[in-house]
Amino acid sequence: MLMRKTVQNLKVIANLRLNDDHHLLQLQAPGQLEQIYPGQFANIHVDHAQSVFLRRPFSIHSVDYQNNIISILIKGIGEGTRTLSHAPVDSDLSVIFPLGNGFTLPTSQEKVLLVGGGCGVAPLLHLAQVLSKSLHDVSILIGARSEVDLVELDQYSKYGKLYTTTEDGSHGEKGFVSEHSLFGTELEQFKRIYSCGPEPMMKAVAGKAKSKSVFCEVSLENTMACGFGVCLCCVTETTQGHKCVCTDGPVFNINQLKWQI
């Protein structure tokens, strides 16, 4: 059963520092988690941060139904994300989740490609977990500026064939993620591409997918006030007019978006 959206206090049971600015928070729910779709997100209240008034949205990075744990990948950018990065173990966080639509999963076995960049890789781990469980042929391509920015590669490689790019060539192929050789002649082997990351990266990926008519979904990020479709602040332009990234998305098929690609 799809989990209803709820407001819950989740306990921080682990806070792992992955590198200088990335932290992984493991949050435990007091009760049984119901099904959460890959691509759904959580809106987290930030305590003790003076300039922060609204919650901060984060993709659900992975789900452990056995122990009722969701994990959140956080890159410290502003006061909100930095404060959450340092959430002490055993503290409680008020979390509204699961929110948004999630990625469309294939119904028959398919060869799929997951493309992430920067902190945008967050929802792709959960997606890879779910896809590999259904025995899809999963390839995961992750791009970063440099090797030090690539986090949790061992996690991703559990669920599919892992490829990387770095801008300085310190890991994997050198260049941008959209320049990886997978986007060459091999691209048409993939039935679906799922992408999340900085918008220019997703646009480049979407452009490649579109050129070969490969199904492609992207997960968008916008500033939000509520996260559940009532403030109408996080809209994006679609072929059907303004749609809320929080409820109509965050995942959109590239054909729905008015991107110049």
Place this chain on the structure above:
Amino acid sequence: MADLNTVIHNIKLKNPVLTASGTFGYGVEFDDFFDVNLLGGFIVKGTTIHPRQGNPYPRMAETPSGMLNAVGLQNGGARYFASDIYPKLIKYKTNILVNVSGSTVEEYVACAEIINELDHIAGIELNISCPNVKEGGMAFGTSCPSAAAVVMAVRKVYNKTMIVKLSPNVTDIAEIAKAAEGAGADSISLINTLLGMAINAETRRPVLSTITGGLSGPAVKPIALRMVWQVTQAVKIPIIGLGGIMNATDAIEFFLAGASAIQVGTANFIDPLVTLKIIDGIDNYLNRHKFSSISDIVGCLHL
């Protein structure tokens, strides 16, 4: 438990807690979170006669203790509301009001006429205070003659409870309130958002696509309280107070200033359950101070 019953003209509220238009969707968005029938009522999103796409993104900027929005009345239009949304609202057993807006007097009238046909809608809140539309909206609420004109015109076609929502972006809000009362308003709600602006110093650009937007949240509460208090002195019709109410203590302050009921707005974004906590907290306050009913504290500010 204290008596929380409140009356706004012909509308009986089981408690004085409503939700503000534009912060509660159509109510259904909160079904997952709690039973919205527990509210005194809710006010659905601003509705106009014609569908509106609203303003381009970005529409929101977080501010110290608040936020700016520039949504611009995105809605499917009054006919869409009547045909597609209204049937989903009939299940609710609490009061539902529709916030009505427009660019011209004729648009307000046409919209109100459609809402007037909907039996399950207890009343309208006439929005003469939206700061985010190019034409109409706030322009009607910033001068006495134009406020009176639109209220009077809608009064002729709308025979249930008509609340008029005022803009704080005026020199003398009491005068506008009197004009609305004189033109046939049954109640006054205030305040809508304050016109504000946010600038990104790094890019040297405005944050909002519309440059300016409406400020809400706790940052505006002192202004809202002052205006509720001023309007209470000026009119006899009941006042509904709103502006930055985050908890029961904030709500109590509005009752003391003279509001018969309150609306919770921006706080719904941060805590979808906040209204229930406010209802409990009001009851708690009344019991603690040995008041038997909410009416015992309305306008009871010790001076």
